[in-house]
Amino acid sequence: MKKVIVTGGSRGIGAEIVRRFAENGDAVAFVYRSDDSAANALAEKTGATPIKADVSVAEQAAAAVARAIDALSGVDVLVNCAGIAQIKLFLDLTDEDWRKMIDTDLSGAFYCSRAVARKMVCAHSGKIINIGSVWGRVGASCEVHYSAAKSGLRGMTQALAKELGPSGITVNCVEPGVIDTEMNGALDEKTKAEICEETPIGRMGTVTDVADAVLFLASADFITGQCLGVDGGFGL
Ligand code: NDP
8 A cells, every 4th residue: 555645636637646546545645725625525535635735835835745744654655746837928927927837836846855755765765756748848839937847847857866766766757748627628629629630649638547657657666767748649
């Protein structure tokens, strides 16, 4: 039985990751920012422990991880899934837009990884899995701040894999393409059809597609520093 912490676990991709680990019989705690009703419903269904915190704030992220480790009596796997997205022209991006994106999608993963690494180094084992994006690899027009944050996650994944490997810890990144979640709720049917057409596999991704990759990496002992595209070939 693994002890698993998932950030951004109340909805979308994170919620599916929570469900899948829980179905496996693993002990799960998940962090969310605001949606109490979604978090409580998921906790009731899965037995996972919900922890409300904003991972973009260093002290809150560290406290949330400490609470999760306490609830689980340890940690084997951290999945950094909490994230926001925003579509905006580069010239309209404010300093606040930029800071909020980097603080949430990049710094949040740093704060939580640092907090679990202290425990994992002592245990000489552990797995950190970051949820990046295809846009972190190829860049998205009108999502410069999102692409920069997710690209930062790639660099963090590779560097941390080198640094923590000798301590028995693997660090990997899953990079989804366009996945059918609330994050993409604003896409109209025409845009969705265009995305499917541009995707070699011919459809949008599902939360199951992403969770499959995360569960695989959570059980892979000799894979580290990898960025695995789960995008149906969209980023090729
Ligand atoms: P959703 O918008 O459906 O869910 C986002 C989750 O992150 C929610 O649980 C939310 O909590 C939580 N969250 C957001 N900000 C914070 C914060 N500051 N502190 C703590 N929790 C926070 O997103 P998706 O499931 O679609 O995306 C999940 C991850 O996958 C993100 O990192 C995203 O960038 C990435 N991704 C998504 C793709 C997609 O097409 N959907 C494609 C590529 C990558 P709450 O609801 O309580 O606010």
